[in-house]
Amino acid sequence: MTDQTSVVRQMVWKDLQLHRPHIIATLVCGAAALALLLLKHEGSTYFGAVTFFIALILVGCLLAASNILNERKKQTLAFVMSLPISSIQYTTAKLVGTVLMFLIPWLTLVIAAIWLIAVKGVFPHGTIPIALIVLTLPFVGFCAITAMTLVGKTEGWNIAANVIFNSSYSLVWPFIAGTPSLVGDLGKKEPVWNGAVLTFLGCEFAAIVLILAITYYLQSRKRDFV
Amino acid sequence: MGHSFIISQSDKRPMYLQIIEQIKQRIAVGDWIPGQQIPSIRQLAVDLEVSIITVKRAYLELEREGIIQTRHGKGSQVAQAGDLGSRLREAELAQHLEQVAKLGTMMGLGFGDLEERLRAATDQVFDKELK
Amino acid sequence: MNDLAIDLRGVSKKYKFFSLDKVDIQVPRGQVMGLIGPNGAGKSTTIRILMGLVHQDQGEVRVLGRRMPEEQIAAKWDIGFSSEDLRLYEAMTLEWHMAFVRSVYSTWDQQYANLLLKRFGLRAEQKMKGFSHGQRVKAALLLVLARRPRLLVLDEPTTGLDPVARHEILRELMGAMADEERTVLFSSHNTQDVEQISDQITFIDRGRVIDSFDKETYLDRWRRLRLEVPPGIDLPALPGVIAVKQQGRIAIATANAFEPDLPNAYERTGARVNRVENMTLEEIFVANVEHSREEVNA
Numbered sequence: 275m276t277d278q279t280s281v282v283r284q285m286v287w288k289d290l291q292l293h294r295p296h297i298i299a300t301l302v303c304g305a306a307a308l309a310l311l312l313l314k315h316e317g318s319t320y321f322g323a324v325t326f327f328i329a330l331i332l333v334g335c336l337l338a339a340s341n342i343l344n345e346r347k348k349q350t351l352a353f354v355m356s357l358p359i360s361s362i363q364y365t366t367a368k369l370v371g372t373v374l375m376f377l378i379p380w381l382t383l384v385i386a387a388i389w390l391i392a393v394k395g396v397f398p399h400g401t402i403p404i405a406l407i408v409l410t411l412p413f414v415g416f417c418a419i420t421a422m423t424l425v426g427k428t429e430g431w432n433i434a435a436n437v438i439f440n441s442s443y444s445l446v447w448p449f450i451a452g453t454p455s456l457v458g459d460l461g462k463k464e465p466v467w468n469g470a471v472l473t474f475l476g477c478e479f480a481a482i483v484l485i486l487a488i489t490y491y492l493q494s495r496k497r498d499f500v
Numbered sequence: 501m502g503h504s505f506i507i508s509q510s511d512k513r514p515m516y517l518q519i520i521e522q523i524k525q526r527i528a529v530g531d532w533i534p535g536q537q538i539p540s541i542r543q544l545a546v547d548l549e550v551s552i553i554t555v556k557r558a559y560l561e562l563e564r565e566g567i568i569q570t571r572h573g574k575g576s577q578v579a580q581a582g583d584l585g586s587r588l589r590e591a592e593l594a595q596h597l598e599q600v601a602k603l604g605t606m607m608g609l610g611f612g613d614l615e616e617r618l619r620a621a622t623d624q625v626f627d628k629e630l631k
Numbered sequence: 632m633n634d635l636a637i638d639l640r641g642v643s644k645k646y647k648f649f650s651l652d653k654v655d656i657q658v659p660r661g662q663v664m665g666l667i668g669p670n671g672a673g674k675s676t677t678i679r680i681l682m683g684l685v686h687q688d689q690g691e692v693r694v695l696g697r698r699m700p701e702e703q704i705a706a707k708w709d710i711g712f713s714s715e716d717l718r719l720y721e722a723m724t725l726e727w728h729m730a731f732v733r734s735v736y737s738t739w740d741q742q743y744a745n746l747l748l749k750r751f752g753l754r755a756e757q758k759m760k761g762f763s764h765g766q767r768v769k770a771a772l773l774l775v776l777a778r779r780p781r782l783l784v785l786d787e788p789t790t791g792l793d794p795v796a797r798h799e800i801l802r803e804l805m806g807a808m809a810d811e812e813r814t815v816l817f818s819s820h821n822t823q824d825v826e827q828i829s830d831q832i833t834f835i836d837r838g839r840v841i842d843s844f845d846k847e848t849y850l851d852r853w854r855r856l857r858l859e860v861p862p863g864i865d866l867p868a869l870p871g872v873i874a875v876k877q878q879g880r881i882a883i884a885t886a887n888a889f890e891p892d893l894p895n896a897y898e899r900t901g902a903r904v905n906r907v908e909n910m911t912l913e914e915i916f917v918a919n920v921e922h923s924r925e926e927v928n929a
Contacts, residue, residue: 278704284734291727292720349718353771355684356712357735358704497686500679509823514850514909542809549798549805551663553830557847 281359282367289341289371296340297378300333304382326383327412334376334416335436338423341372343432355499365424365493369486372420376413384409400462403471407456410478411446415439417482421489450474507548515550519558524567527578528588536578538568635693636660636782636814642680642690651676651838653690658831661811663804665829665846666818667916672835674818675714678786681816682712695782708736711775714786718767721760725753725770729777736778744777751799765796776803783807785817789824797821801828826850826912834919841923853910853918854889858882859903869896873922885910885918 290297307326345351354364387405390396397405422435450456455470505522507515526532538544541559545552559576562568567584570576578584604614637658644651651673658664668674679685681694683703692699697706719728733739748755751769753762762770772788783804789797805828807813819825825832832849834842842849860866860882866875871888882902886893894904910918 281735284731288731292723348721349716350720352684352712352714352717353719356682356707356710358707360704363704498684500684509827512909514847515827516847542811546805546809549801549828551828551830551846552808553662553845553847 278359278363281357282363282370285354285357285359285364285367286371286374289367290374293337293341293375296333296337297375300375300379301382303329304379308382308386330379330383331412331415331440333379334412335419335432335440337375338372338416338420338435339429339432341375342368342420342423343427343429346427351500361493361496361499362490364499365490368424369420369489373417376416380409380413380416398461398463399465400459402465403467403475404450404457404460407450407471407474407478408447410475411443414478414481414485415443417485421485425489425492505544505548507550516554516557516561519544519548519550519555520561523558523562524588527567528585528592530585532578534578534580534584538576538578540575634659636662636695637664637681637816638691638693639677639681640691642677642687642692644676644680644685644688646676649673649676649838651680651687654835654838654840656833656840656843658814658816660814661808662830663808663815663817663828664831664833665825666816666833666835667820667822667825667912668818668835669820669920671837673838674835675786676838677835678714678784678816678818682710682784683707709781711778711780711783712785713768713771713775713788715768715788715790716786717771719759719771719774722758724756724758725762725773726755728759728770728774729755732774732778738778738780740777740779743779744773747773747776747803750803765792768792769796769800772800772803776807779807779810779813781813783813783815783817785815787819788817789819789821797824804828822911822913822916832912834916836920836923837927839923842919850909850912850915852886852888853915854886854893855908855910855914856884856886856894856897856904857906857908858884858897859905861901861903864901866897866902867900869893874918887915887919887922 304326307329310325345354355361359367384406387409388402391399391402391405418439419432419435423432426432426435453470455468456474459466459468505519507518511518523532523538532538539547541555542552544550545555548555559568559570563570566581567579567588568576569579581587600614600618604610609617635657637656639654639656642651642654649671654673654677656664656666656677666674666677676685680687681692681699683692683694683700683706686700694706695709697703699706729744733741747753751766751773753766753770753773759767759770768788768791772785775783775785785804788804789800792800801824804815804817807815817825826846829846832842832844832846833840844852858866858881860877860880862880866877866882866884868875869884871890871893872884872886874885876883876885884897894907897904
């Protein structure tokens with residue numbers, strides 16, 4: 275008898291295989307956006323970064339929808355649930371799979387950003403902390419959307435989650451921009467890891483942990499899995 | 501050992517009776533000889549695509565009639581009784597005769613009438629055989 | 632290890648417009664249980680509960696000795712499940728699905744899988760979206776059969792299939808029974824299939840079990856008697872008879888607890904018994920449902 279982590283792993287791998295076209299597409303788009311950034315032209319730098327940021331968020335939303343909702347829509351859920359897994363393991367497999375798919379474009383962007391700043395010097399090194407903070411936001415948002423879609427089970431919840439979290443960026447950015455302790459050291463040659471920055475990053479991390487905890491709690495309370 | 505039983509769903513008789521009849525037939529014509537190993541209940545059920553309980557019932561009935569015997573660990577065989585084939589034929593004839601008697605009574609025919617009809621039928625069969 | 636492959640006791644489940652009411656079902660190991668009932672009777676719900684996919688509101692569920700849904704993971708290692716509304720991944724091939732199942736279950740028998748591909752007439756390299764309905768059903772069944780699970784739970788395995796496909800499936804289901812450790816539970820409203828391969832039959836209607844017997848005993852209890860009733864004779868209610876339909880001098884009595892003396896009992900009342908007929912499971916099905924609904928409404 276194979277052990278349970280192996281079953282979860284097979285399920286994650288299955289989902290990755292099912293989304294291979296999406297994954298390849300995001301890799302290609304990511305590479306294209308990166309190439310654009312390398313042109314070092316002021317206009318194209320910003321254009322590339324913003325486009326990529328938006329594309330990233332869109333990809334995230336589509337992935338959560340596709341990987342989670344399709345099992346129900348396309349009626350493959352019974353096939354999956356007849357496998358030797360519990361609903362908690364199913365939750366894990368879906369979360370891990372969806373996040374892994376999102377990580378590919380996200381990590382590309384983070385690496386590109388850090389490289390542009392630290393190596394190419396497009397922006398002063400003082401911008402590194404803020405870059406990390408800003409780039410982690412869509413990841414937190416993505417986790418929240420994925421969790422809500424998984425627990426809510428329907429497209430309605432997925433749309434609601436998208437609306438809530440994608441529009442919340444417009445609240446968070448002004449907050450960040452208006453906090454001197456966060457943006458005060460942007461021009462410096464070296465990154466400044468002050469209390470505010472660390473607290474913000476800590477909150478983002480805590481938010482992810484909280485989202486996961488709530489998700490598992492709500493999933494464990496469910497009595498019907500199909 | 502091959503066998504070609506057909507269990508028909510359009511046959512109004514219960515499946516277990518059809519199985520019994522076809523087994524008796526094979527013994528009567530000599531395809532299955534006394535002492536011969538016959539398929540186990542489970543094996544026959546799988547081959548016929550019929551529930552095990554049905555084959556079990558057929559075998560139990562055949563065992564009760566002394567036509568087959570099942571020994572634990574050795575499966576089932578056609579009973580060793582030497583005159584099994586002719587015994588089965590006798591039973592079949594008795595059944596037909598009973599039906600003739602019943603019908604005759606219903607139609608109001610006496611023994612004499614029946615005798616006449618039987619003679620006519622026998623003559624017909626002999627004529628056919630000669631040809 | 633429990634002798635019962637499936638043991639449901641007092642299982643109830645309430646939905647908005649439908650509820651399962653104190654369902655009792657026992658299936659001993661090594662038998663085939665056929666679940667019959669009209670659409671919406673609760674067959675699928677019962678099956679989901681015994682698969683641990685739905686949690687019962689009340690009652691005990693044990694499958695292969697494991698409590699459901701608490702021990703469903705352990706149970707599902709040994710259960711092969713398929714249902715009529717189950718779909719596979721359209722963009723992927725049958726071969727991909729076989730590889731996936733093989734990667735999860737160590738009991739996968741590739742030789743048997745290849746044999747099934749041939750017998751079912753399926754092409755492993757074809758994508759699921761190119762399969763017809765019948766091929767899809769057979770593909771899902773192949774994925775389940777090739778694992779040789781100890782328990783097969785099938786929700787409408789032959790529904791909507793042509794006679795050839797139906798026969799192919801019944802053949803493999805009975806083939807599985809060559810191993811006396813294996814058990815099958817399947818639901819169907821195709822009474823022919825149930826009548827043919829079931830050892831036990833359970834009738835469900837409107838969320839309740841209305842009958843559960845071994846098939847041979849069950850078929851033996853039901854008879855249809857064709858009667859001729861002379862004028863002036865009123866047919867009495869006789870024990871074991873659940874329905875009498877009379878038009879003029881011709882009457883048809885349906886008995887669900889037939890005794891050999893019943894025809895004589897009718898003759899003693901003055902009626903004449905023309906024929907005593909066995910009933911097919913389909914006829915029993917309809918008569919049983921009608922009768923039980925009358926009883927509930929009375």
